[in-house]
Amino acid sequence: MIDKNSPIPVYYQLKEDVKSKISQGVWAVGQCIDSERELVETYGVSRMTIRQALGELVQEGLLVREKGKGTFVCEPKVKQKNMMSFSEIIARSGMKLKTKVLEFEIMEDIEELKDVFNSEKIYRINRMRVVNGENIANEVVYIPCEYLEVKDKSVLEGSLYKILEGKGYTIVNSETSIQSVIMNEEYSKLFEVEKSVPLLKTYSKNMTEQDKVIFIEEAVYRSDKYVLEVNISSRGEGKLK
Structure with missing residues (x-):
């Protein structure tokens, strides 16, 4: 051996x-x-x-x-190292993924998003990502309607990255902030757990190569099931934010 x-x-x-x-x-x-x-x-x-x-x-x-x-x-964790859709990460890991669309609506004239999107109508998509039968991630995505025409919300059970790529939008960069959050009653119901588990919250602006913001995502992950690896480099003009 x-x-x-x-x-x-x-x-x-x-x-x-x-x-x-x-x-x-x-x-x-x-x-x-x-x-x-x-x-x-x-x-x-x-x-x-x-x-x-x-x-x-x-x-x-x-x-x-x-x-x-x-x-x-240990129980295997979902591990993300780079720009990759959650669906792709799970597929590569050999785990089983199910996506539940919890909420789907069109929002108009959202004041706090006007500095990001030059759009009057924005989709708000709330999805739960279920891996091997357990609620692992809750994602709330904000995306202008002109980028993502949705006729049947069942399409949102797949990868948003692939849908966007099919429309000519390739996400190559993300500005993300990360923080820990405390399990409360709301999160306990959302993730369907009785015990207190560690949570990781992210807020990201996802952009094309031309730095055009395509969508914003607010996500909460069970960090006992999910690992986000961050590579930091001092080369070029990279900065810590």
Whole structure:
């Protein structure tokens, strides 16, 4: 299982083998994996190597350590790294996605959106994203009617990105603010949970290559099920906002 003569670091080989066992169901979600001592005997490597491999898997959210109990397999999370529709993220992860359209209406002369959109009529679309049977994300989208002609709201159960691309609008950039929010009674009902779970709220302006804002999205995610990875670079004129 481990080739010590390979140019690939031993800890990385071990890490990949543990990931493979998890994906194959050798260790199921919620199950405690072998102890460090057992892994040392199985793989014939040092305890330091074991700890490095497991430490990275903990950072990646595949494992969780519980003091005095052991290391357990985590439930897989929805992970977003770059500009990609939620539908595409779920499709790539192999999970099952269902989208519920909670509200759909046309709003007129919205004062707070006039600085963003030069449009008199704007769609407000409220959708719940259900992944593997659980409510994971609530998205409220504001988009001018001229960008998205909707004759049947069932079309909104799919990817808005793909609908917009079909009309010649490709989203390549997003200005997003992120904050944590506290679970309250409203969110508890919305996500259909009785226990308190961590939530992540985002507000984003989604734009074309010409910096034309196509839609605004206000979203709330269960951050115990969703991970948003942000890459920050100091190259060029990039700024932190």
